[in-house]
Amino acid sequence: MTDASHQEKAPHIPVLLRPLIRAVSPVSGVWLDGTFGAGGYARGLLEAGADVVIGVDRDPLAFEMAEDWAGAYGDRLRLVAGNFADLDAHAASVGFASLDGVTLDLGVSSMQLDMAERGFSFLRDGPLDMRMGREGPSAEDIVNDAPEALIADILFHYGEERAARRIAKAIVSERAKGRITSTLHLATLIEGCLPRKKPGQSHPATRSFQAIRIAVNDEFMSLVRGLEAAERALKPGGKLAVVSFHSIEDRVVKRFLAERSSRGGGGSRHAPAEALRDPGFDLTPKKAIPPDPEEIEVNPRARSAKLRVATRTDAPARGVDAASLGVPQVEGGW
Template sequence: MLPEVIGMLRPRDGGVYLDGTFGGGGYARGILAAAHCTLWAIDRDPQAIERGAAIMHEVALHDGDRAARLHLIEGSFGSMMALLAECRVHQLDGVVLDLGVSSFQLDDPGRGFSFRADGPLDMRMSRHGETAADLIRTLPEADLADTLYALGEERLSRRVARAIVTARAEAPIETTLQLAAIIRAVVPPDRSGRLDPATRSFQALRLRVNDELGEIQRGLAQAAELLAPGGRLVVVAFHSLEDRIVKRFMIEAAGRLPLPSRHDPRGLGGHLAPPRYRLLANRAARPGEQEEGRNPRARSARLRGLERLDSASTIPSAPPTLPAGSPA
C-alpha cells in the first residue's frame, strides 16, 4: 500500500519524518522520492539496519554533496522519543508505522517466524531476550493457554497448550516444524482451507516474544506527541488485535467518543477540551485487487491516519494490551 501511505502522509520539501518500522526500506524509498525531506528510520532488527546502509548510499549518490537525508537508528519504535532525543530531534512532520513482521523475517527460516520451512523456534525481532522456544519450554500450561487465546485468538487454546506440555515432557520442542506438527494434530483445518491450523498459535508466540502490542501502544502515544501542528501519523495494521488498538487510539485522539452521561460532571454544564487531532478517514483503507494479487500478504492490511491540529502535548492514554475474555 505504498501509494496510499505516501498519499496520506503527504511528505513535503524540508519536512522531517520518521519511518518507525524500516524493514526492507520500501516506505523510506517512497518518502525520500516524494519530497526533499529528512527521514529518520528505526528498526530493532540489526539485519534491517544493515540493509539500510545500501539505501543510505543510494540516496547520498542521488543527492550529490547535499547533507544526508536518511538516518538509521537501531531500536524499538516504542522508544522513538528517547532515541530521537539522543539525535536532537524533538518534533516530526510525519510518522509511518507498518506493524507486524517483515517479509524478510518471514522468508528467512533461520529467524523462526514461519512454519513453511524448518528452522529454530526463535521469533525475536531484535535478536535479544527470550525466544519462542524458551516460552514453549518454561510457560505453565495455563499461562500458555492464556497467551494463545489472548494474542492468537485461538479458540482451542487449552487443547493446544495441553498438547505442547505433553510433547515437551517427552522431548524438547526446538524447531518450527516440530511445533507446527503438534498443533496440527489437535486443531482441525478451517473450512476455507486457507488458514493453517498453526497460524494463530505462531502469531501469539511472536507477539509475546516481541511485546508487539505493548510496542504499538507506546509507539502511538509517542508518535502523536512528537507530531508538529499539521503533522500526520499513518499506520498500517495486519490483524485485528493491532488494528483494534490503532483504531481506538485514533478515535480517542480525535475526540470521537460517545457523549457523556448527564450524570457525568463533564456533561451538560461541564466543558470538554477541543480535540487536538483529526482522523484522516472515517474508515480504514484496504488494498485493492491489484495490490492483493501482487502481494497476497497485503490482503489483510488496514491503513489509518491521524493529523495533529495544534501544539498541545496531552494525548489519550493507550488502551489495554490484551482483549477481554478467558481461554476457550
Template sequence: MMAHPTSDDEMVGGPTRHVPVLLQEVLDTLSPEKGQWVLDGTFGFGGYSSAIMKAGSNVLGVDRDPEAAVRATVLQQTFGSQLKFQAGCFGELAEIAMEQGLAPLDAVVLDIGVSSMQLDDAHRGFSFMQDGPLDMRMAQSGASAADVVNGYESKELAQIFKQLGEEKQARRIAEAIVTQRAQQSFETTLDLANCIEKAVGRKPQQKIHPATRVFQALRIFVNAELDELVDGLVAAEKCLKPGGRLVVVTFHSLEDRIVKRFFQERSKKHAGGSRYMPEQELAEPSFEMIVKGAVGPGDEELERNPRARSAKLRAAYRTEAPVHDLDARALGLPRLLADNRVGEM
C-alpha cells in the same frame, strides 16, 4: 474487525511484501515534501523510506532488527544525508527523534508486523513453512518462542494463544505442548507445528494450518508487539509538530483495533478519554482525522498481491493541543497485556 486472513503466511506475519503494501496510499497521505523529516518507525527493508526519500523528504529510520541496519547502510550509499538510521524500538521514537535533534517531526509512519526478510529466513523461526529454530525474536535478543513454549505453564500458554492469537482450542493445544515437552523440549518450528496439528487435527479442505494462530500469538508475545504499538502511538503524539501526520498500516484485527481506538480517543473533545478515568476538565483533541475509517488496497493492488487484502491504513493530523492523559486499557489491549500496564500514560 477485519476478517481473519486465509493463508498461512498472512496469519503468521502479514503479507510477504518485498514491495510495501499500500505504498501509494501511504505516500498520498504523508504528502512528503523537500526538507521535511519523516520518521519511519518500522524501517525493515526500507521500502516506504526509499519512496519517501525519492519524493524529496528526509527519513529517520528506526528498527530493532539488526538486519535493518545493514539495509540502511546500503540505502545511505544512494540517498546520503537524506537518511539517518537508529537501532531501537518504535515505542522509543520520541526519545530517538530528540536525540537526533529532529523533533518535532513532520510525520511518522508505522507498518506493523513482521517483514518479508524476516519471514523468508528460516533461521529466524517466524514461520513453519520452513523448518528452523523456534525463535521469533525481532531484535535477536531476549527470550525466544522456544523459551516460552518450554517454560510457561499450561494456563499461561492458553491465555497467550487465546488472547493474542484468537485460537479457539487454546487450552487443548497448551495441554498438548506441556505433555510433549515432558518427553522432549521443543526446538524447531516444525516440532511445534506438528504437535499442534496432532492435537487438534486438520481436515483435508482446511486452508489455514492449525498452528497458524499459535505462531501469531507467540510472535506477538515474544516481541511485545501490541505494547510496542501503544507506546509508539503515544510517542508519535509527543513528537509530531502541529500539522504533522501519523500514518499507521496494520495487518490484523488486534493491531487495527488499537489504532482505531487511539485515533477515536484523541480526535474528540472529552473529559478523560475513557470510562476508566475520572471526570476532569475537557481536553482538546490532539489529532484530527485525515480520512474517516480505514483505507484498504485497491483492485489493482489486490490483483497483483491478493494477500494485501487484510491491510488497513489509518491516519491523522497532529493538532496544537497539548498531550493529555491516556488510559491504555481504553485501546482494547487484550487483558493479558492490559493488566500489566500502568493505567494512565
C-alpha cells in the same frame, strides 16, 4: 547513482505505500519510519519529497541489508537501532526534536518470514526464536518454560485461537518428552490439535505462531507506547500513518485515534460526562484505507491490511490507558 535508480532496486514494495503517500501528501520535512525493514517506506517518502527520513528498526538485519543502497541518500537518511516505542527519543538522538510525519508498518516483515533461521515461519523449519531484536526470551523459552495456563492465555488473547487450552495442554505434554526447539515440530503439534485445513483456509498454526511472536516481542505494549511517542514528537500539522494486519492491532490504533480526535463530553445515565478537551489529532480520512484489488492480486499479504491516517493538532500530548484501547491483558505476562 540517483535516488530514483535506487528506488527501482528496492527489495519489495511495502503494503499500501501508494495510498499512504497520497493520504499524507504533500510530503516534506522530517519523517520517521518506525519499522524500517527493507526500507520500502523510507525510500517512498524520500522519493515523494521528504527532506530527511529517520529509519528505526529493532532488527540489526534491516541495517545490514541496507548497506548497499542507504549511502546514496547521504544525510537525507538517518538509521537508528531501536524500538519504535521510543521513537521520539530516537528522533532526538539524531538532532530532531519534532517531526513532520511518522509511519508504522506493524507486524513481522517479509524478510523475517523468509529466513528460516529467525524462527518466525511455520512453513520453514528453523529454531524457535521469533525475536525481532535478537535479545531477551525466545519463542522456545515460552513454549518450553511458561506454565500451561499462561501459554493458553497467550494463544487465546493474542492470537484469538479458540483451541488455546487444547493446544497449550498438548504443548506441555509434548515438552515433557524433551524440549520443543523447531518451528516445524511446534507447527505439526498444533496442526494435530485442530481440524484438517480446508481449501482456502490459513494454516492451522497461523494464530498460535502469531500469538507467540507477539508475546516474545511485547508488540501490543510497544504499539501503545509508539502511538504515545508519535503524539509527543509530531508537530502541529504532522501526519501519523499506521498500517496494521492484525485485528487487535487495528482495534488499538482505531481506538487511540478515536479517543485522541474526540473533544470528550457526552456521557449518559450509566457513565458521567467527560471533561471537554482539545483533540490531539484530526482523522484524515475518518475511515481506514484498504488495499485495492490490484494490490491484493500482486501481493496477497496485503489482503488483511488497513491504513489509518491522522493529522496532529497543537493540543498537548497525553498519556493513555492501554486497557481502554482494547490491549489484551495476560496475567503473569512473560
